[in-house]
Amino acid sequence: MLKRSLIAVATATLALGICTTANAGSRLDAVKARGQLVCGVNTGLAGFALADSTGKWTGIDVDLCRAIAASMFGDAEKVRYVPLNTQQRFTALQTGEVDILSRNTTWTLTRDTQQGLNFAATLYYDGQGFMVAKKLGVKSAKELDGAAVCVQPGTTTELNLADYFRANNMKFKPVVIENLQEVNAAFFAGRCDVLTTDASGLAAILTKDAPNKGADHVILPELISKEPLGPAVAQGDEQWIDIVRWTIFALLEAEEYGISSTNVEQLAKDTTNPNIARILGKTPGMGKAIGLPEDWVVRAVKAVGNYGQMWDRHIKPLGLPRGLNNLWNKGGLMYAPPIR
Amino acid sequence: MTVVSEPKGASPPRRRSFYDKDVQAIVWQAVFLCVVVAIGWFLYRNTMQNLAARNIKTGFDFLGSEAGFEIGETLIAYSPAANYTRALAVGFLNTLQVAIIGIVLATLLGIAVGIGSLSKNWLVAKLTAGYIHFLRNIPVLLQIVLWYTILISERFLPGPRQAEAFLGIFATQRGVYFPVPQAHAGWTAALVGFLLAAVALTLMSRWNAQRREDTGTARSLFLPGVALLMGVPFLAWALNGAPTAIDWPTLRGFNLSGGARITPEFAAVLFGLTVYTSAFIGEIVRSGIMAVPKGQTEAARALGLKPSVILRKVILPQAMRVIVPPLTSQYLNLTKNSSLSVAVGYPDLVNVANTTINQTGQAIEGVTIIMIVYLVTSLATSAFMNWYNERIALVER
Ligand SMILES: N[C@@H](CCC(=O)N[C@@H](CS)C(=O)NCC(=O)O)C(=O)O
Numbered sequence: 001m002l003k004r005s006l007i008a009v010a011t012a013t014l015a016l017g018i019c020t021t022a023n024a025g026s027r028l029d030a031v032k033a034r035g036q037l038v039c040g041v042n043t044g045l046a047g048f049a050l051a052d053s054t055g056k057w058t059g060i061d062v063d064l065c066r067a068i069a070a071s072m073f074g075d076a077e078k079v080r081y082v083p084l085n086t087q088q089r090f091t092a093l094q095t096g097e098v099d100i101l102s103r104n105t106t107w108t109l110t111r112d113t114q115q116g117l118n119f120a121a122t123l124y125y126d127g128q129g130f131m132v133a134k135k136l137g138v139k140s141a142k143e144l145d146g147a148a149v150c151v152q153p154g155t156t157t158e159l160n161l162a163d164y165f166r167a168n169n170m171k172f173k174p175v176v177i178e179n180l181q182e183v184n185a186a187f188f189a190g191r192c193d194v195l196t197t198d199a200s201g202l203a204a205i206l207t208k209d210a211p212n213k214g215a216d217h218v219i220l221p222e223l224i225s226k227e228p229l230g231p232a233v234a235q236g237d238e239q240w241i242d243i244v245r246w247t248i249f250a251l252l253e254a255e256e257y258g259i260s261s262t263n264v265e266q267l268a269k270d271t272t273n274p275n276i277a278r279i280l281g282k283t284p285g286m287g288k289a290i291g292l293p294e295d296w297v298v299r300a301v302k303a304v305g306n307y308g309q310m311w312d313r314h315i316k317p318l319g320l321p322r323g324l325n326n327l328w329n330k331g332g333l334m335y336a337p338p339i340r
Numbered sequence: 341m342t343v344v345s346e347p348k349g350a351s352p353p354r355r356r357s358f359y360d361k362d363v364q365a366i367v368w369q370a371v372f373l374c375v376v377v378a379i380g381w382f383l384y385r386n387t388m389q390n391l392a393a394r395n396i397k398t399g400f401d402f403l404g405s406e407a408g409f410e411i412g413e414t415l416i417a418y419s420p421a422a423n424y425t426r427a428l429a430v431g432f433l434n435t436l437q438v439a440i441i442g443i444v445l446a447t448l449l450g451i452a453v454g455i456g457s458l459s460k461n462w463l464v465a466k467l468t469a470g471y472i473h474f475l476r477n478i479p480v481l482l483q484i485v486l487w488y489t490i491l492i493s494e495r496f497l498p499g500p501r502q503a504e505a506f507l508g509i510f511a512t513q514r515g516v517y518f519p520v521p522q523a524h525a526g527w528t529a530a531l532v533g534f535l536l537a538a539v540a541l542t543l544m545s546r547w548n549a550q551r552r553e554d555t556g557t558a559r560s561l562f563l564p565g566v567a568l569l570m571g572v573p574f575l576a577w578a579l580n581g582a583p584t585a586i587d588w589p590t591l592r593g594f595n596l597s598g599g600a601r602i603t604p605e606f607a608a609v610l611f612g613l614t615v616y617t618s619a620f621i622g623e624i625v626r627s628g629i630m631a632v633p634k635g636q637t638e639a640a641r642a643l644g645l646k647p648s649v650i651l652r653k654v655i656l657p658q659a660m661r662v663i664v665p666p667l668t669s670q671y672l673n674l675t676k677n678s679s680l681s682v683a684v685g686y687p688d689l690v691n692v693a694n695t696t697i698n699q700t701g702q703a704i705e706g707v708t709i710i711m712i713v714y715l716v717t718s719l720a721t722s723a724f725m726n727w728y729n730e731r732i733a734l735v736e737r
Contacts, residue, residue: 086698087694087697087698090698090701091703094394094701094703110700111701113395114395114396114701115396115700116391116394116395116396116701136594144594145593146595146597147593147594147595148514148594153409153691153698154695154697154698154699158409158410158695158699159408159409161410162409162420163408163420165410166419166420166421172410173595174409174410174411174412175412175605176412176685176687176691176695177683177684177685178682178683178685182485182683186488186492189489189492189493189494189513190492190494190499190513191492191513191514193595235394236394
């Protein structure tokens with residue numbers, strides 16, 4: 001581990017110390033020249049980013065990278081995925097090892113400011129939850145005084161946990177393990193009473209990793225924090241963050257206007273709705289404004305569908321309700337500024 | 341410094357020229373130093389500029405801000421409201437704790453294994469040789485993770501609610517809980533008394549040794565020693581209220597509380613480091629003993645010394661001189677390997693520093709702290725071992 005940190009800092013110093021030029025060119029040009037988007041993702045979390053046995057990545061975070069690659073290159077496969085754990089993710093972005101960090105990462109003030117990151121938008125409104133073994137008979141997080149809690153380091157999770165127990169005058173013993181698989185294993189072995197992370201992460205762990213298909217464990221009703229998860233890029237490149245941000249907005253607009261992977265090509269040809277015509281580039285201008293081909297949204301939606309389709313493909317199977325992540329006009333928080 | 345002035349006129353004053361070897365050496369060294377400093381400065385300045393350009397905060401003032409995360413085991417008072425400096429201090433003390441205990445245990449185990457591998461008993465020799473070769477060749481990270489998996493498995497140890505006490509001790513998958521005397525001034529006094537008695541005994545034995553040198557006679561210190569070491573703490577305890585209350589671990593809510601506890605995280609790291617390093621130490625002890633000429637044993641035997649006395653008084657003291665230098669590097673290795681704690685979540689320095697780096701985003705500062713602390717610890721260990729080495733080297737007569 002020591003060696004790893006040393007290597008990390010060595011690369012960080014080298015990258016920051018020598019590559020003075022990296023800042024000069026724009027990220028968009030660099031990605032175009034490379035012909036490939038380098039996308040930092042989770043090491044393996046169902047629904048967000050998970051590689052199958054053939055190395056093919058799926059998940060909502062993965063889909064965002066696919067959508068960007070599709071609108072840039074017309075090919076959603078032109079992405080290289082770099083799995084990053086909680087400790088590596090920000091360094092990878094700061095040093096320019098990845099173009100974008102699309103990895104269930106919470107948008108916070110310190111990360112957005114002094115850590116040199118910029119968050120593009122919220123892709124998923126989440127909150128932190130607790131999972132316990134059913135046999136403990138716990139019904140509420142308020143009953144967790146004295147519990148041993150398994151948690152990953154370097155997360156907002158770790159901080160919220162301490163805050164919550166402090167605020168409620170309760171005590172706990174943390175078991176802090178860096179690797180997701182290891183921390184899950186320790187929890188399921190019975191080392192902790194509680195496993196805590198984002199509610200979406202818990203649902204994924206319950207469906208994919210829990211013994212007995214998750215029948216022995218429950219997720220407690222309380223959510224103790226706000227976790228707006230979204231993609232981040234390095235600070236200092238306005239054009240690049242615009243592309244990431246407006247790709248998410250385009251996927252939301254597509255859902256709002258009923259544009260889906262099945263009808264997008266059709267609509268792009270014969271829509272009479274001026275709004276849809278603008279979004280899909282039938283009326284040109286938007287592509288040029290953002291620095292992408294005019295059919296950027298057509299390409300993206302053809303590759304991954306609209307936001308609702310992404311959700312149904314990746315998050316619904318985890319048994320999670322759409323809730324806050326519904327469109328604004330359906331009772332949710334998803335509200336994209338107009339594409340015009 | 342003494343200056344020896346040359347007798348006048350003995351030789352003409354030498355003219356230093358650029359072709360002089362000494363001058364050239366100095367010039368080259370100066371040039372080299374300048375280049376190194378220049379590169380260092382260039383890297384530093386560039387790094388700072390780039391960090392600033394990327395809006396990444398620099399400097400060490402984060403050390404004073406609230407850490408906000410909890411730490412599982414601490415030797416000093418700590419809460420999430422404490423600052424990062426304190427969190428890092430907690431981590432450092434945990435590193436020292438596991439390293440020091442690990443060094444003591446690995447040394448004892450290593451000596452036993454090393455001596456065993458030279459045994460004339462075929463079975464003992466083969467078993468210990470097998471131990472050395474097997475354990476030396478399994479990566480220590482794997483050993484630590486394996487120990488952890490065993491220690492937290494419900495197959496081997498019960499959960500806290502199922503556990504039953506044996507003599508007040510609970511062995512569970514969340515650690516071993518055992519009763520300790522309840523904190524009281526009487527116990528503190530007993531501890532102080534014990535330390536004072538130990539100091540007194542050391543002085544007495546020095547004085548005794550001197551007497552043996554001078555007069556050839558000396559009294560046995562065994563009985564007075566036992567009396568001192570037991571009597572003084574007992575008196576101190578008795579005079580300070582003679583507390584007898586014991587803090588028993590009991591099941592409260594989810595977990596056992598009270599008493600003292602050894603966590604599986606600590607135990608896994610300790611076992612992993614101890615067992616792995618003991619295999620290397622065993623090998624070092626073996627080669628150290630082999631380095632003592634056979635004639636020494638034969639001579640000692642001819643004098644009629646018992647085998648155990650030969651080992652203790654003749655072989656080991658001589659072998660130590662060969663053993664200590666490589667032993668030092670094993671101690672350094674063990675200390676550095678303790679950073680593998682991260683894998684099982686024992687909150688050592690690297691573990692806490694990693695979290696700090698991630699929460700503050702200040703990787704370069706964090707890793708600098710790690711490097712400096714390890715460097716100082718390693719230098720201190722080396723200095724101590726060098727001192728010890730010189731001391732035993734002087735035993736030669
Ligand atoms: N949203 C939180 C936590 C995100 C997070 O890292 N969650 C864990 C637990 S679900 C995870 O994804 N770990 C995967 C890994 O380490 O590869 C944050 O940004 O700090």
